[in-house]
Amino acid sequence: MASIPTTSSVNTAQVLLAGSGRPDQSLADFATRLRRARLGVIVALTAVVMIFVSYSSAYVVRQGLPTLDPRTGTLVRDWLPLQLPNFLLVNTLVLLISSLTMELARRQAVRMGAASADESHPSTSTETDRMPWLALTAILGLSFLAGQWLVWRELAARGFYVATSPSSSFFYLLTGMHGIHLFGGILALLAAGAASLLRKSAVSAAVVVDATGWYWHFMTVLWVYILCLLEFAR
Amino acid sequence: MATREFTAHEHVHAAPTSWIRKYVFSLDHKVIGIQYFFLALTAVFVGMFLSLLMRIHLIWPAASLPLLGDIKPETYLTLLTMHGTIMVFFVLTTAPQGGFGNYFLPIQIGAPDMAFPVLNMLSFWVTALAFFVMIAAFFVVGGAPLHGWTGYPPLSALPAAGPGEGLGADLWVISIALFCIGALMSALNFITTTLDMRVKGMTLMRMPLTCWAWFITAILGLLAFGVLLSAGILLLLDRNAGTSFFVPLVTINGQLTGHKGGSPLLWQHLFWFFGHPEVYIAILPAMGLCSQLLSVFSRKPIFGYKAMVYAMLSIGFLGFMVWGHHMFMSGMSPYTAFAFSVMTMAIGVPSAIKTFNWLGTIWRGRIRFTSPMLFALGFVSLFISGGISGPFLAQPVLDIQLHDTYFVVGHFHLIMGVASIFGIFAATYYWFPKMFGRMMSEGMARWHFFITLIGTYAIFMPMHYLGMAAHLRRYSQLTELNYLKGLMPLQQFMTYAAFITIAGQFIFLFNLFWSMKFGKKATDNPWEATTLEWTTATPPPHDNFGGHIPVVYNGPYEYSVPGAPRDYIMQTDPAAVKAH
Numbered sequence: 001m002a003s004i005p006t007t008s009s010v011n012t013a014q015v016l017l018a019g020s021g022r023p024d025q026s027l028a029d030f031a032t033r034l035r036r037a038r039l040g041v042i043v044a045l046t047a048v049v050m051i052f053v054s055y056s057s058a059y060v061v062r063q064g065l066p067t068l069d070p071r072t073g074t075l076v077r078d079w080l081p082l083q084l085p086n087f088l089l090v091n092t093l094v095l096l097i098s099s100l101t102m103e104l105a106r107r108q109a110v111r112m113g114a115a116s117a118d119e120s121h122p123s124t125s126t127e128t129d130r131m132p133w134l135a136l137t138a139i140l141g142l143s144f145l146a147g148q149w150l151v152w153r154e155l156a157a158r159g160f161y162v163a164t165s166p167s168s169s170f171f172y173l174l175t176g177m178h179g180i181h182l183f184g185g186i187l188a189l190l191a192a193g194a195a196s197l198l199r200k201s202a203v204s205a206a207v208v209v210d211a212t213g214w215y216w217h218f219m220t221v222l223w224v225y226i227l228c229l230l231e232f233a234r
Numbered sequence: 235m236a237t238r239e240f241t242a243h244e245h246v247h248a249a250p251t252s253w254i255r256k257y258v259f260s261l262d263h264k265v266i267g268i269q270y271f272f273l274a275l276t277a278v279f280v281g282m283f284l285s286l287l288m289r290i291h292l293i294w295p296a297a298s299l300p301l302l303g304d305i306k307p308e309t310y311l312t313l314l315t316m317h318g319t320i321m322v323f324f325v326l327t328t329a330p331q332g333g334f335g336n337y338f339l340p341i342q343i344g345a346p347d348m349a350f351p352v353l354n355m356l357s358f359w360v361t362a363l364a365f366f367v368m369i370a371a372f373f374v375v376g377g378a379p380l381h382g383w384t385g386y387p388p389l390s391a392l393p394a395a396g397p398g399e400g401l402g403a404d405l406w407v408i409s410i411a412l413f414c415i416g417a418l419m420s421a422l423n424f425i426t427t428t429l430d431m432r433v434k435g436m437t438l439m440r441m442p443l444t445c446w447a448w449f450i451t452a453i454l455g456l457l458a459f460g461v462l463l464s465a466g467i468l469l470l471l472d473r474n475a476g477t478s479f480f481v482p483l484v485t486i487n488g489q490l491t492g493h494k495g496g497s498p499l500l501w502q503h504l505f506w507f508f509g510h511p512e513v514y515i516a517i518l519p520a521m522g523l524c525s526q527l528l529s530v531f532s533r534k535p536i537f538g539y540k541a542m543v544y545a546m547l548s549i550g551f552l553g554f555m556v557w558g559h560h561m562f563m564s565g566m567s568p569y570t571a572f573a574f575s576v577m578t579m580a581i582g583v584p585s586a587i588k589t590f591n592w593l594g595t596i597w598r599g600r601i602r603f604t605s606p607m608l609f610a611l612g613f614v615s616l617f618i619s620g621g622i623s624g625p626f627l628a629q630p631v632l633d634i635q636l637h638d639t640y641f642v643v644g645h646f647h648l649i650m651g652v653a654s655i656f657g658i659f660a661a662t663y664y665w666f667p668k669m670f671g672r673m674m675s676e677g678m679a680r681w682h683f684f685i686t687l688i689g690t691y692a693i694f695m696p697m698h699y700l701g702m703a704a705h706l707r708r709y710s711q712l713t714e715l716n717y718l719k720g721l722m723p724l725q726q727f728m729t730y731a732a733f734i735t736i737a738g739q740f741i742f743l744f745n746l747f748w749s750m751k752f753g754k755k756a757t758d759n760p761w762e763a764t765t766l767e768w769t770t771a772t773p774p775p776h777d778n779f780g781g782h783i784p785v786v787y788n789g790p791y792e793y794s795v796p797g798a799p800r801d802y803i804m805q806t807d808p809a810a811v812k813a814h
Contacts, residue, residue: 036349039349043421047457058504066495078495163478166477166478169475173468
């Protein structure tokens with residue numbers, strides 16, 4: 001169980017080989033921390049999956065339930081189909097692009113972390129204190145959240161509030177829970193950015209950015225899933 | 235399974251110097267384990283006090299209690315709710331996993347700490363916060379909620395549904411949600427630590443069964459608590475945002491509540507999808523520990539190590555397929571009920587394997603009747619007595635008769651409550667020397683054991699008879715019903731037994747604190763056990779092994795090995811390799 005057989009183990013190997021000859025101690029430590037953080041992310045995402053599996057099953061169950069109309073005494077459906085705002089497509093595009101920039105930031109961070117950990121090759125690059133992709137990802141993430149806020153406003157303007165219909169309840173719930181999770185990712189990125197600006201350990205920042213990267217990609221995939229659920233299971 | 239060597243660099247945090255970082259916001263898994271232990275200890279006395287009030291009310295319904303006054307029916311439901319919630323979450327989930335798991339999992343696999351120490355500290359403090367929020371529910375307008383530990387809507391979802399269902403119920407849901415977050419963070423740490431931080435030679439199949447139990451429990455927690463968290467958020471929205479996930483069209487005093495179309499059954503499905511694995515979250519660590527202790531104190535290898543591991547794995551796996559057996563009364567298709575029934579009875583198979591192996595372990599062993607061993611034997615006894623009624627309740631036809639009676643109360647208290655608590659006691663007596671450097675008093679421990687064993691049987695066994703005589707549970711007062719009058723002496727007997735059992739727990743409490751100061755000094759390996767925690771100093775240093783990195787050569791249960799110089803071989807003993 002020492003190495004987790006994911007695509008990431010290739011990167012771990014690259015990190016190990018980044019130094020010439022035998023990897024020195026701190027480089028090996030970096031590889032260990034990277035592997036451990038990735039394992040932690042996989043485990044954490046399992047819990048996130050369970051949360052959204054619960055909501056998906058609740059969504060399907062609630063959609064099929066009739067309710068009693070007290071005036072007529074008959075069973076009716078209270079699920080009002082929700083026309084999704086088109087602006088969601090813009091948000092989706094923003095999130096997809098952010099995943100791309102996140103990947104660039106992640107690779108850059110791992111490179112920098114390895115260089116910094118490799119004591120035999122002291123880093124001469126000025127790259128260490130600049131993380132353009134990281135900043136761009138955080139900005140795109142915040143833009144996505146702002147976009148989701150606009151979508152909420154549009155729905156409210158159409159008269160769909162949280163309690164209007166179970167369909168709108170689930171819309172706010174799913175987008176809200178996804179938003180909270182993504183915001184957690186943004187906070188992690190900001191923490192890593194602040195740490196590297198303050199010239200704290202580049203290795204720690206690299207581990208955080210790498211873990212957040214995988215988390216971020218998952219949030220993108222999760223968002224596409226939520227969008228499909230809301231659109232195709234109306 | 236490859237394992238690898240550790241480096242001193244990996245222990246990222248240095249020993250703390252300030253009092254706050256050392257004892258309050260500590261990153262050290264050992265301190266965090268002790269914090270969890272004391273949180274659970276506080277919670278168990280609160281929960282026990284609530285149960286005492288219930289028992290008093292059941293036989294003297296008119297009695298006015300000091301400070302509390304008369305116990306009204308709704309007060310009784312509040313006591314019942316808070317007793318169940320506090321015991322299940324803050325005792326049975328907190329002590330075996332958060333307490334002893336935190337302290338001993340890293341040491342038993344040779345790691346310097348948990349994989350993510352900061353996260354570990356956070357999980358404790360979130361759990362502690364959850365406990366304070368839960369207790370706060372007693373002190374708000376309307377008091378604590380009365381919807382039971384299972385929180386079934388619509389009662390739990392409508393603030394107007396009863397006293398305590400206002401702010402008190404909000405605090406209850408928030409507390410549960412916080413607890414879930416803490417438990418998820420903790421599960422993340424346990425799983426990553428077990429998979430990634432085992433020392434060289436510590437293959438998965440060389441892990442002590444305690445580690446396997448904590449690992450499997452963590453997996454169950456990871457999969458179950460997320461579902462409860464989701465359900466809790468939906469319940470909060472139903473209560474405060476006007477949504478109707480769980481609330482159907484309901485009127486209260488002739489007034490429509492504004493909700494419509496929600497499904498109380500949806501809550502039950504989500505809740506019990508968590509709730510049944512929760513039973514195993516409470517008891518698996520005790521199973522792991524008792525396997526360990528029976529082997530140590532019988533001076534014999536565990537009977538069927540691999541079978542034990544696979545049995546625990548299959549109990550965990552099957553535990554996710556049986557939640558419907560809590561809902562036979564709620565109405566479900568007989569075919570669905572049949573499926574849940576068969577799956578439930580299937581759990582009897584791995585449970586029987588475990589019981590058989592425990593008996594096989596002590597069979598013809600040179601048994602040392604120490605206090606941890608007594609509690610481990612008590613656990614096996616309770617596991618059988620409490621578990622045997624499971625297959626009865628697993629049958630829908632019988633369950634419909636027994637479900638709302640004391641039979642179920644007797645069943646789950648023996649198996650989930652008392653058996654798990656016996657695991658916690660066994661763990662305390664076994665690991666106290668390592669944790670605090672002194673032995674607990676054996677004399678007091680024996681008194682504690684016999685009072686608790688006889689006392690708990692005396693409380694919970696008669697409940698089965700009450701249930702078969704159709705004595706309903708959850709009611710504060712059934713003294714006026716003629717058909718129950720004949721059962722009153724039994725109820726009185728149970729209350730007297732509860733008095734004695736609770737008194738016995740103060741012996742334990744006294745022993746715990748007295749021994750910390752005045753107990754006999756413990757050696758590094760007072761029980762002559764083989765696992766890694768007994769190779770290090772007592773109590774263990776900050777990095778667990780004092781800069782030395784252990785290497786494992788043997789399995790955890792090498793007792794009475796033919797030809798070996800002593801009757802046990804440490805896991806780190808390289809000489810054993812030659813002896814074989």
